[in-house]
Amino acid sequence: MMGDGVKSMLAKPIHLAEQVRKLAGDAQSSRPECAELQVRAERLAALLRQAARAELYGRLAARIIDETSDVLAKALALVAKCRRGHNLVRRLFTILPANALPRMSAQLDNCIADVSWLLRISSPQADDDGLHGLPNIARDEPMLCLIWEHIARLHTGSSDARADSAAQLASLARDSDHFAKLIIEEDGVGPLVRFLKEGSEEGQESAARALGYLGRDPESVEHLVHAGACSAFAQVLKDAPVRVRAAAAWAVAELAAHHPECQDVFFQHNVVRLLVVHLANETVQEHSRYSVVGPSKAMSLHSVVLAHTKSIRAANQHQISQPSQHQNQHQNHNQIHSVVQSAIAAKSTNGVGAAAALKSYNNLGPGPSKGRREAEDPETKAYLKAMAANALWRLAQGNISICQSITESRALLCFAVLLEKGIGRVRYYSAMALMEIARVAEHNVMLRQSAFKPSSPTAKAVVDQLLRIVWTGVYDELLQPSITALGCLSRTFQASETRIIGPLVALLDESEAAVSKEAVIALTKFACSENHLHVNHCKAVIDAGGARHLVQLVYLGEQVQIEALILLCYIALHVPDSEELAQAGVLAVLLWASKQAHMVQDSRVESLLPEAKARMELFQSRESR
Template sequence: MMGDGVKQILARPIQLADQVTKLADGANSFRAECQELKAKTERLATLLRQAARAELYERATRRIMDDTERALDKALALVVKCRATGIMKRVLTIIPAGAFRKTSVGIDSSIGDVSWLLRVSAAGDEDGDTHLGLPPIAQNEPILCLIWEQIATLHNGSLDARADAAAGLLSLARDNERYGKLIIEEDGVGPLLRLVKEGPADGQESAARAIGLLGRDPESVEQMVLAGASSVFAKVLKDGPMKVQAVVAWAISELAANHQKCQEVFAQNNVVRLLVGHLAFETVQEHSKYSIHPKLTSTHSVVVNAGVAPSVESSSPTTMFHHPKGSQASRNQMHNVVQSVIVAKRQGVLFPLIPSTNAANGSHPHNSVSGGKGRELEDPATKAHMKAMAARALFQLARGNSAICKSITESKGLLCLAVLLEKGDDDVRYNSAMALMGIARVAEENADLRRSAFKPTSPAARTVFDQLLRVVENAEHSDLLVPCINALGCLSRTFRATETRIIAPLVRLLDDREFIVMREVLVGLTKFACTENYLHLDHSRAILNAGGAKHLVQLIYFGEQAAQIAALVLLSYVALHVPESEDLAQAEALAVLEWASKQAFMTQEAMLDVLLPEAKARLELYQSRGSRSCH
């Protein structure tokens, strides 16, 4: 708003106006026109001095002062010509017809623009319903002045007026992508973020939603991040009302979706931990057996009985507890607890991050992510929406980012997502499935993450596998099936040979399924059967034992082109690894591969260039034409 820079912008127009006023009195020709110009310039100078004492919106001030300077320069040139005498008068006073009229119109326009600027800068002191009208500068781009008006209100208005202005900018950003660009260019992001940080709840929601809509491309997202969006959002996620927190989580998901580089900035501002805390609220207490290591169960109960809650803020084991003021026995007890934790951490055991439940009074102590002291009193719909948006944000933040995935999996995040996939409502389940899929995709490419987060012996990992498999077995919700199948495929290298329950439910989905689900199943099963998977022989046999051969043959002959190719890839891997299979002989797999090798669109597929001939050769070696003919 008003600062030294804005005052400097006003200095030259004021000087020009004073010069025009002074020189107009000495005009030797066109005196009447000069006096009329003087009167209008004096009025403009008065308005400019009022503006110099006001709090102005800088972007609008710069644009208007540029036009005002041009109008005053033309006026000054005219009055200088009218002051000439003698020979110079005859030479210099050749003034084109209509010059005074055009100059006068320019001054009138500047008067209108500066008057509007003063009104819009003082709009916060007026009722929100007051219509300010459009200034002359708006003739070419009326929407720009509407944006200026809303941003100026965000700077100077009352809290209610600022909330209304945020809603107005939200509407503009939603309606048109170009309007969103203008809001960013006209410095609307800063005041929107201030409103998110300190406004009333409805204003915070509108402003946060506007920020999410404005971040449509990497360049725009960078503007949000540079303006401090990450720290503001972190503060709201920690202390704001839950409805506002849900919108902030949605906005984070939008920014991260449109520019992955912002993931690190959000992580540095503790956003990931805060989002996991929202997932954990009223989610994991009843599943504490998954998150409390057996070696620490007794230690945890001692802490709870002593009335001390563990803190996740400190990385030092000796500062994880606050010693209560009490007897020497209590202090000795706490010393023993700390020593136990130190030993446990040296052995690689993580202390539980989940807040405990006080069984004596049934209350839930607040964890570090308070989200407002009364969040237990929020209605169930708001709590569910908060979890859905937190999972949505975590999915986008974790996408392709191993460090953030590790942060989620090393906390209670993985368990929370699995529990919510089972017990949440539709949106919560879908976003939890997407988040699990995103983490699984990173784990597929990152062996360290795969080994640490998805060890078969890990209770949290077992819960994830159970819930993913339950969705696949039920096969009721197509929107859940796709991410769950994708996640199982990405985690294919984590399953042991004794884990035999995964393949059959996936194979069953090849029968009479919509294309998008069928495609995911084919891709997922291929990850189990491909040569890169250490257990490809076991998985290939499991696919055949589940009746996969006949499904694959039908898809290769009669499926859509993309399904045909995916099915052919899978069948080729299975044939390559277990060519002696009787199931392949009965399904006439060799005939299928021979037919496929003559189809141009199949042989041109890069993946099949080597794989198909090798699989065909293996089948020919193990299955004679005589044995095939008898079937």
């Protein structure tokens, strides 16, 4: 909208137009041409006064006013040469080009057209008339005119017109980086943010998508953040219809993906909590409680689930350790829901009642919003859940605070359930979110100990689902993030946890090089010296037949060659006296690798290979005596 600054700018062109009108009326020479200038100046002055009383699109108004002022200043200088009072000698030496006055009339006509166009697009009564022509000010960039019109309609149009303009801006931003930058440069973000907060359902959805498409680079995302987009998304996620919430969650994911530095701003506006609520809705019961209740008030969900899973885990421990028994695995991963249900039933008898939980959830938004959510079709609710998982994935990338917030909520349990029962893209987003949280936990001891401790039933549920995906070995979009997550969690497993290594070793024989490489990297995290159970894990890799696969990969696996060599070095370093390593010819592989220039140039190989080779030579020499 037009502020006081733009209104004050109008004083200058109005004053110039009046001066041009007056001097043109007093002209002594070129009277017909000056009369034309006088008429145009009078018309322009009237339009500028009308503009001063209207609500205009500020940036465009300032641009048109500035150009109009320049034209009027030139017109004033021109008519001053034709005014009365000049003596004959001065008029003789004041020579005007023949086409100077007609050309100036044409320029004033252009200014009149531009100011008239500005008034038309700024009129609420004209917002449904479609496009209003191409102004002269946009002759070098026709699409700029379209962007201006839609931004102006967002300022002054009716609700339907604003919704249509938001959709059009979203389409333009989606189709072109250049158009997206123009929308930002022409101050289109502010009205989109306002319309996201106060528009109709369809308009809010379009505004959210437009903002998501605009945030396609760090600079653009910074602009959106400073314009208040984060608080607008938080408001929408709290009390808007389901379709709008889904669009907002998608936009949050887009902004976080293109500029991770905005993660903390979203976190400060409570966006993570709201996303977890939508993820948990109809996924696990009592999803309204964001944080686990402290032991001083009531038994936590984790402790209740643990109590109900102890007997199950004890009965199935031996069966789970034998991966070939698929029937036992299927029984194990299907126990998640029954465990959760019985745990919550037991918890409802404690100090936290169902009524309090329901009240907590309803406080997230007004009553009508909850009603709309329940009445929404399953496809829309599933899409919201997928977008919530997508946003949590993007927000969790490399952010310890957000990962801690997510793991302290029901989200980990939700991800486990959605990996098993989810439909569509929500399974992929859940896997990616777990992978990012595991990556952060790999380098943060406190997060590992709090979220993925071995006694945690939620952590066990997550591992069960990741392991089920890895064990199937189907090359799909879930396999690689599941492998990565298990590798990042390698330091959380106890020595008694023997079911992880086998499925990973089985993937070393995978035809897809990307899968084999990811499995090698994951196993390296189990076998490396930094893992306090490295000896146990190295023996488990050997027992699962990993040595033979690794030898083949070092010789023939072009994309995974160096990674396989590093893992083989760790195994040789920690279990050098293994007969299986001797039979697989590991020492010969290490000797061969030490002569390959492209391998020894890797700093990791350079530090590991000589010691591993020396250990193998030492122990094999003892065996031969």
